Amino acid sequence: MPQINMVQAINDALRLAMQRDPRVLVMGEDVGKVGGVFRVTAGLHEEFGEARVIDTPLSEGGIIGTAIGMALYGLVPVPEIQFSDFIFPAYDQIVSELAKMRWRSGGEYSAKMVIRTPVGGGIRGGLYHSQSPEAQFIHVAGLKVVCPSNPYDAKGLLLASIADPDPVLFFEPKRVYRAAKGEVPEGPYTVELGKAAIAREGAHVTVVAWGAMLYEALEAAHQASARGVEAEVIDLRTLWPLDIDTVVASVKKTGRVVVVHEAPRTCGLGGEIVSLITERAFTHLEAPPARVTGFDTPFPYTTELDYLPLAHRILPAIVDAARY
Amino acid sequence: MLRVPIPEGPDAGLFRVLRDDGSADPANDPFLSPEQLGAMHRQMRRLRVLEARMVVLQRQGRVGFYGSCTGQEATPIAVGLALSPDDWVFPALRESAIMLVRGFALTSYIAQVFGNSRDLLKGRQMPSHMSGRSVNQVSWSSCIGPQIPQAVGCAMAMQRAGKREIAVGFSGDGATSQPDFHNAMTFAARFAAPCLIICQNNHWSISVPTAKQTASATIAVKGRAYGVPSVRVDGNDVLAVYVAVRDAAARARDGGGPSFIECVTYRMGAHSTSDDPTRYRSNEEVESWARKDPLDRLERYLRRAGLLDDAALAALDDELKAEVERAIDEVEPAPPPSREQLFEDVYASPTWPLLEQRAALSQVPKAESPH
Numbered sequence: 001m002p003q004i005n006m007v008q009a010i011n012d013a014l015r016l017a018m019q020r021d022p023r024v025l026v027m028g029e030d031v032g033k034v035g036g037v038f039r040v041t042a043g044l045h046e047e048f049g050e051a052r053v054i055d056t057p058l059s060e061g062g063i064i065g066t067a068i069g070m071a072l073y074g075l076v077p078v079p080e081i082q083f084s085d086f087i088f089p090a091y092d093q094i095v096s097e098l099a100k101m102r103w104r105s106g107g108e109y110s111a112k113m114v115i116r117t118p119v120g121g122g123i124r125g126g127l128y129h130s131q132s133p134e135a136q137f138i139h140v141a142g143l144k145v146v147c148p149s150n151p152y153d154a155k156g157l158l159l160a161s162i163a164d165p166d167p168v169l170f171f172e173p174k175r176v177y178r179a180a181k182g183e184v185p186e187g188p189y190t191v192e193l194g195k196a197a198i199a200r201e202g203a204h205v206t207v208v209a210w211g212a213m214l215y216e217a218l219e220a221a222h223q224a225s226a227r228g229v230e231a232e233v234i235d236l237r238t239l240w241p242l243d244i245d246t247v248v249a250s251v252k253k254t255g256r257v258v259v260v261h262e263a264p265r266t267c268g269l270g271g272e273i274v275s276l277i278t279e280r281a282f283t284h285l286e287a288p289p290a291r292v293t294g295f296d297t298p299f300p301y302t303t304e305l306d307y308l309p310l311a312h313r314i315l316p317a318i319v320d321a322a323r324y
Numbered sequence: 325m326l327r328v329p330i331p332e333g334p335d336a337g338l339f340r341v342l343r344d345d346g347s348a349d350p351a352n353d354p355f356l357s358p359e360q361l362g363a364m365h366r367q368m369r370r371l372r373v374l375e376a377r378m379v380v381l382q383r384q385g386r387v388g389f390y391g392s393c394t395g396q397e398a399t400p401i402a403v404g405l406a407l408s409p410d411d412w413v414f415p416a417l418r419e420s421a422i423m424l425v426r427g428f429a430l431t432s433y434i435a436q437v438f439g440n441s442r443d444l445l446k447g448r449q450m451p452s453h454m455s456g457r458s459v460n461q462v463s464w465s466s467c468i469g470p471q472i473p474q475a476v477g478c479a480m481a482m483q484r485a486g487k488r489e490i491a492v493g494f495s496g497d498g499a500t501s502q503p504d505f506h507n508a509m510t511f512a513a514r515f516a517a518p519c520l521i522i523c524q525n526n527h528w529s530i531s532v533p534t535a536k537q538t539a540s541a542t543i544a545v546k547g548r549a550y551g552v553p554s555v556r557v558d559g560n561d562v563l564a565v566y567v568a569v570r571d572a573a574a575r576a577r578d579g580g581g582p583s584f585i586e587c588v589t590y591r592m593g594a595h596s597t598s599d600d601p602t603r604y605r606s607n608e609e610v611e612s613w614a615r616k617d618p619l620d621r622l623e624r625y626l627r628r629a630g631l632l633d634d635a636a637l638a639a640l641d642d643e644l645k646a647e648v649e650r651a652i653d654e655v656e657p658a659p660p661p662s663r664e665q666l667f668e669d670v671y672a673s674p675t676w677p678l679l680e681q682r683a684a685l686s687q688v689p690k691a692e693s694p695h
Binding site for chain 1 (some may be wrong): 415443444462463470484511619672
């Protein structure tokens with residue numbers, strides 16, 4: 001099997017989806033001739049033409065607003081928001097319209113689409129090319145939210161997202177766009193939405209992570225092992241609806257949990273995960289659930305490595321939980 | 325010294341068909357048949373009767389809210405009659421009734437106002453947010469403007485499908501201040517989308533008059549900078565709106581791209597049943613617009629043409645009032661939707677958090693109905 005990176009895997013998934021289903025189209029800023037600022041849509045314009053790979057005007061609200069109209073009519077748009085930091089001009093269209101379309105119409109209408117957008121820090125992008133706004137969409141009824149960590153999952157989850165009947169926000173961790181490589185089968189396959197993966201087995205502490213921070217969690221687990229602490233690392237993959245059964249089963253085994261995310265701590269997804277665990281596995285807990293997260297500050301330019309929950313910040317949380 | 329000349333393009337006057345004396349301008353008259361005129365009049369009159377009745381229902385505490393289109397009936401009726409069944413409609417607050425013109429049942433429409441189990445929307449939306457897939461009409465949201473780029477996107481999809489269908493998106497004058505209006509214009513023109521964007525300029529965004537909404541001389545002129553052909557129409561002249569919409573629709577179907585139509589009209593009633601317009605506008609202003617009432621204008625024309633008299637009008641009113649009353653009587657007794665339906669349609673299938681929450685709700689007694 002070929003070794004490819006996440007950019008190539010997502011590109012492969014888009015090409016396959018467009019080949020298989022004429023309703024699928026790609027639209028966004030710079031997605032056409034240049035193939036997107038991260039080259040994720042490279043070659044699609046040549047293969048499918050400008051009617052299906054649409055360079056749009058520079059307006060995120062316009063991109064999602066028109067994509068909703070297309071989806072209502074029966075197309076399956078896969079709009080790209082160039083950076084997830086730029087998604088907020090489209091926030092009303094996403095949360096007030098897209099997310100509520102099926103419900104508010106009594107099930108008569110739906111607007112199926114997959115919004116792809118690079119997420120997270122680590123590329124020296126400062127406060128407007130680095131944020132992780134996933135919780136702001138999970139808090140809205142009607143959306144599914146996905147964040148793969150590796151090429152195999154990226155391709156399979158994107159194909160599953162395009163096939164899913166509900167609107168999906170597909171966050172692509174740009175820090176590992178090219179760094180994360182792996183074997184990816186040719187041809188179509190799906191990775192089921194709502195299923196987490198055990199990235200590393202361990203008996204002492206559960207670590208829940210996703211996207212680029214999965215690799216920091218794995219590195220911290222590796223270092224903890226040298227101190228005699230075996231961490232079980234869960235790659236959440238689908239952030240909502242999350243795989244609560246896998247998370248709770250692991251915590252019931254370990255009795256300890258550390259949740260890692262780049263987004264600011266307060267009202268982040270980590271808080272929800274800790275609440276769900278506490279409700280379901282309270283009597284199994286041997287230590288207070290811990291969060292290792294970004295801070296309640298804007299995302300910094302020069303000091304981004306201090307902001308991110310890297311392995312050196314996750315390691316003490318794992319060890320503390322184990323020794324509590 | 326300034327050397328660059330600043331052009332001051334004159335804005336074309338209002339496009340009109342119906343003159344004050346009840347005659348029609350032969351240059352613009354669509355020459356509808358007596359049957360078409362009768363249908364147009366019946367629809368306008370029914371809408372006038374319906375809106376008045378719905379406001380009374382709210383005052384009686386039988387429904388929670390209503391936003392009436394009284395005084396603005398010409399545009400929804402003209403648009404409904406000018407479109408084809410396969411076209412799509414994305415209304416704002418005061419155009420929901422287009423769906424009635426296009427065959428949506430009055431009982432289902434009124435059931436939405438009651439929000440009970442007869443309501444296709446399962447009691448989820450406030451009154452005046454109707455939608456119906458059977459007539460290709462999507463509801464607006466109470467947020468102002470989002471439906472306009474949605475109409476444009478729908479039209480872009482129609483264009484791709486190679487159909488001769490069009491989409492129509494509506495706004496009020498206030499919505500033309502929103503980014504969504506700008507986005508819709510930008511995309512519509514850039515992609516030559518087969519759509520109509522129609523603004524009902526009723527002079528008031530709740531309490532803010534158009535003069536305080538924008539420094540733009542007209543609303544129509546806003547469309548021109550985007551490359552969208554834009555016209556200004558007497559929105560209280562149902563024949564003028566009909567001609568403008570029919571022509572713009574034909575151009576869109578023939579690949580001629582989008583049009584923007586400003587319909588100049590007036591909101592005769594309150595913004596909604598939650599509003600008191602006497603706090604911010606004068607009786608004199610309301611009276612001056614009452615003299616331009618769109619229904620009076622059409623009836624003056626019909627009388628002059630020998631198509632209407634007092635007896636016929638009285639009989640029609642009795643018939644329409646009875647029709648509305650029958651529809652109310654039929655749907656009002658329906659029970660409320662079940663509370664379990666709250667959890668349906670959030671996703672195609674309920675997710676585990678929704679199933680848990682539904683189960684938890686079923687364990688507690690039902691809340692007392694506020695209505």
